[in-house]
Each structure stands twice: as structure tokens, then as C-alpha cells.
Amino acid sequence: MRSKFSFILALFLVLSLVGLGAGAPAAEAAKPVKNLILLIGDGMGFGQLTAARIVKGESLYMDGFPVVGTASTYPNDPQEKWVTDSAAAGTALATGVKSYNAAISVDVNRKPVKTILEAAQEAGKATGLVTTTRITHATPAVFAAHHVNRDAEQEIAVDMLNHNVDVLLGGGKGYFVPAAQKGKRTDGRDLIAEARSKGYTFVETKDELNKVTGGKVLGLFKSSHLSYELDRDPAREPSLAEMTRKAIELLSRDPDGFFLMVEGGRIDHASHAHDAAAAVYDTLAFDEAVGVALDFALRNPDTLVVVTADHETGGLSVGGYGQYNFKPEVLKAAKGSFEDVIAAKLTESNVKEVMAQYTGVTDLSAEEVKALQEALRNKAKDPYGAANFAAELVSKRALVGWTSSGHTGADVPVFAFGPAANSGVT
Ligand SMILES: [Mg+2]
Ligand SMILES: [Zn+2]
Structure with a gap:
């Protein structure tokens, strides 16, 4: 179950969501899944989880999930064989196909592969992507874009907008507007104006987001990544949990159901920087978003919630320097x-x-x-x-130890709640 888990998980999620449950590797007939909320803690290994739980002083929402497993995350990349980046790991989660590091939902032959978000749209479902990084960053990008290189964020922004995702919330306004509007686009295009003409409401503060009551929404709350939870101004910038709550409120109106991906994207950044406090508080903010998803699933039993990570970052250990303490x-x-x-x-x-x-x-x-x-x-x-x-x-x-300034190849946690939660773990 461990080595192939992310393939099986992604394949099963696609099949269950588009109503092809018969082809899924389910041990028993599962109830159909109407809504799927997939939450990804970027860089969130077991060490980040344990440290966050101890700092919180009580159980995490994730701890209460009835199905707990692990996934290995290695890419299909001969150069970097055992340690994935977020693009390859995200591609595996979004498509069920392992690819090379830097791939945005293309296979090793650079061919686009259908994503779970695209499958959900074909099934008539509403879709949403929520993140604390730039919305064009690898993890959200793999669900609504195809590109041979994750760094092509200008092109990825265009592709994501063309995908007509109903709810897009995060950072990265810079890749949506040209230099004349303090942006980074070199083609002069104003994608925010283009989004408005496609029917999107554009918001860039928490108050503006709160006022949205329907329709498609594009929320870009900073030029680049959103703030670490430790630094966030709660008067202006929505938390990951607040964005998740609004996304669910808007998407759950679709009678066909919805697919929503929520990313705690900066657990990874803090862990690259060996900033243990920033990593812990971003993990806790991610867990609050998990709590929001769980609350919805408890009231809507046709909702499957899956929480996982794309890889571990930093080799964080709870306890270090030879000491038996933290x-x-x-x-x-x-x-x-x-x-x-x-x-x-x-x-x-x-x-x-x-x-x-x-x-x-x-x-x-x-x-x-x-x-x-x-x-x-x-x-x-x-x-x-x-x-x-x-x-x-x-x-x-x-007494927090670190072994790398990059990612590690350690297995990551998987938590599931709802119909079919057991079916990927056999
Ligand atoms: Mg990410
Ligand atoms: Zn990283």
C-alpha cells in the first residue's frame, strides 16, 4: 500500500468523483462521493505535525481522522530519483501519474495529463483552489494548468484563468498584471481585467472577500506569497481557514457537488529556512483549515476530506543535538x-x-x-x-533538528474522512 499509495489515492479520487466507482480499487462498495476537499500541507512531514501538536498543547483536527496512512512521494525523475519537488508530487496527486521534478501536470514525455479538477468540471461540479502561496505556484498550478516547467508562472496564470475555476484564492497578483500596474507580466496583459470580463469578481482584502455572495471569484491578497501566519495582519489578509470557509460556502451551492484543493503552502518555505516557529504556526493555520473542511463534511456526509503532504521539507526533528527533549x-x-x-x-x-x-x-x-x-x-x-x-x-x-535546506524523501501522512475514506487504503 505504501509505495503505490499516491497513484492509487489519486486514481481513486478521480474515479470516485466522476462516478466511475466500479473501476476504483475499493475493497467494498463505497457510497458515492459528491464533494471532495483535498488539503495539502506543502513540506508537512510527521515532524512538523508533532511539533505543531505540542506547541498547540492539544490534539490537531488531523489527529481525529478515522483513516490514517502514509504515502511515499518519490518522482519519476532519473536525475533526482528519490526526492520530489512540489510540482512532480502535485502532478501525482492531481493526475495519478508520476512525472519529473518541475512538471506541471505533464508526463515524462511532456504530454498534458488530465487532472482531477478537469474531471470534476466534466462531471458538472464546481471547482476551487485555495493557497497561501502565489496561486501560480506549483501546488495549485498542477490542478488547473499544464506546463513543462513550473517556473513559467506568467503562462501558468493564463492557463489557470482559461480553466474557469470557480474560486481562486491566494497570493501572486504580480503575475496577473503588467509592470505599469506594479506587476511582473512582460506581455502587457492585465489578467485581472480579463478575469472580470469572464465574469469573475476580483478581491484583494479580507473585507472584500467577505462581501462576495456568489459567482466566480478571483482573490489575490498579495503580490507574491501570502504572509506567514506569524506575520499576517488579520485585519487585511484572510487566514487559510477563512479562505477555505468562503470557498466551501460558494462551491457548495452547486447541486452537482464540488472539488476543492486547499494548500498550506508555506510550511515548506519556513522549513527550507529552518524557521521552526514559522513552520509550526503555518502548520497550525493549515490544521484550522482542515477543521473547517471537517466541520462541513460532518454536516454533509457525501463529502470526502483527504489531508496529505507533497513531501517533507528540512528533515525537521522534534528533539535534536543529542538531547531527549523539545x-x-x-x-x-x-x-x-x-x-x-x-x-x-x-x-x-x-x-x-x-x-x-x-x-x-x-x-x-x-x-x-x-x-x-x-x-x-x-x-x-x-x-x-x-x-x-x-x-x-x-x-x-x-531542540528542533534539521538535516537539509531542501526536501527529504521521507514518507508523508495521509488522513481521510467521509464516504470511501477507506477505499484507497487496502
Ligand atoms: Mg506548494
Ligand atoms: Zn520546497
Whole structure:
């Protein structure tokens, strides 16, 4: 079940959603699935989950799911054989076909493969994509675009808009507008104006989103990725749970049912940066979105909720440095992420003050201060070096270990609730 699980899971999800249950590898006849909510924690391995649960001080919503499994995530890529990126892993989840790292729902021969979102549309269902990253980033892109390279986000934005997804919520306004409108498009196109002419309501604040009561909606709340949960301004930027709630409210009006993908996309970014607090609080924000989906499924028993990850990032361990302990209180003191908030404030002369104010760390040794100052002096050569080093100083005190600045090939969790929840796990 483990090595082929993501194929079987994706294939089963497609078949169950389009009403071809007879072809699914179900051990017993499952009730038909009307609605499918797929939640993906990007970079969320078991370590991120455990750390988040301990910091929260109680069970996660994910912990209560009746079906729990694991999935291996390796791509079909001879160069990077055992460790996937989000594009290949997302392609496997969206299409049931494993491909090479960087593939956006194309197979190893660069041919487009049908996605579960496209199958849902063919079955007359409403569709939605919600993320904390740019909406054109790999994980959402694999459901509503096909491209040989994940980095072609200008073209991916056009493809996603052409897919007529009913609800698109996330970041990445920059790839929708040209330079004249502070955007990144080099072809002069204004995709927001084009979306409006296709019938979309465009929103860019939480209040504007709250006012949407129907129809297709495009919500882009930042130029690039949305804020880490630690840094988010709750007055302006909706949380992942709030976006999920609105998406379900809008999509659930379709009598044929809906497919919704929700991504906690920056657990991955925080884990690349070894920012344990940012990773934990984004995992908790993702779990809140899982709670919203679960709440809907409890009231609508024809809804299947599946929660998983595309891969683990960072090799995060709960406990490290040879010690049999973990210090959640260190992470609870965090006032912002290193990447987006603390790094910009650190200078050679204020290392002790900024670390005390934003991380609660007040016991920096003279050597640690010197090394951080050195990293700050080298900022031109290594722009992330100082932030990463400072984040490691916190990890050391929290006893969070890291083994890589990239992804790892470790198996990831799978949780399922609802009709057919058991059917992929045989
Ligand atoms: Mg992602
Ligand atoms: Zn990553």
C-alpha cells in the first residue's frame, strides 16, 4: 500500500468523483462521493505535525481522522530519483501519474495529463483552489494548468484563468498584471481585467472577500506569497481557514457537488529556512483549515476530506543535538518570521536587541553574536545566510533538528474522512 499509495489515492479520487466507482480499487462498495476537499500541507512531514501538536498543547483536527496512512512521494525523475519537488508530487496527486521534478501536470514525455479538477468540471461540479502561496505556484498550478516547467508562472496564470475555476484564492497578483500596474507580466496583459470580463469578481482584502455572495471569484491578497501566519495582519489578509470557509460556502451551492484543493503552502518555505516557529504556526493555520473542511463534511456526509503532504521539507526533528527533549516555549515566544520580518530588522549593531524582542532569546553567547554579525556583513554574497543562521540559533534552543535546506524523501501522512475514506487504503 505504501509505495503505490499516491497513484492509487489519486486514481481513486478521480474515479470516485466522476462516478466511475466500479473501476476504483475499493475493497467494498463505497457510497458515492459528491464533494471532495483535498488539503495539502506543502513540506508537512510527521515532524512538523508533532511539533505543531505540542506547541498547540492539544490534539490537531488531523489527529481525529478515522483513516490514517502514509504515502511515499518519490518522482519519476532519473536525475533526482528519490526526492520530489512540489510540482512532480502535485502532478501525482492531481493526475495519478508520476512525472519529473518541475512538471506541471505533464508526463515524462511532456504530454498534458488530465487532472482531477478537469474531471470534476466534466462531471458538472464546481471547482476551487485555495493557497497561501502565489496561486501560480506549483501546488495549485498542477490542478488547473499544464506546463513543462513550473517556473513559467506568467503562462501558468493564463492557463489557470482559461480553466474557469470557480474560486481562486491566494497570493501572486504580480503575475496577473503588467509592470505599469506594479506587476511582473512582460506581455502587457492585465489578467485581472480579463478575469472580470469572464465574469469573475476580483478581491484583494479580507473585507472584500467577505462581501462576495456568489459567482466566480478571483482573490489575490498579495503580490507574491501570502504572509506567514506569524506575520499576517488579520485585519487585511484572510487566514487559510477563512479562505477555505468562503470557498466551501460558494462551491457548495452547486447541486452537482464540488472539488476543492486547499494548500498550506508555506510550511515548506519556513522549513527550507529552518524557521521552526514559522513552520509550526503555518502548520497550525493549515490544521484550522482542515477543521473547517471537517466541520462541513460532518454536516454533509457525501463529502470526502483527504489531508496529505507533497513531501517533507528540512528533515525537521522534534528533539535534536543529542538531547531527549523539545522546548515548545521557545517557539511560542516568536513574534515574526525570520525570512519576512526579523531578517529585515537585524543589523550588526542590534543583534542582541532584535533577537530578544522577536524571538525571546536573551542568552546569546559572545561567539554566537560574532557569527551572526559576520553573516550580516556577508549579506551581499549570501542574502539568506544571516536569517538562516539566526533561525538555527532558535532551533538549537527549542531542540528542533534539521538535516537539509531542501526536501527529504521521507514518507508523508495521509488522513481521510467521509464516504470511501477507506477505499484507497487496502
Ligand atoms: Mg506548494
Ligand atoms: Zn520546497
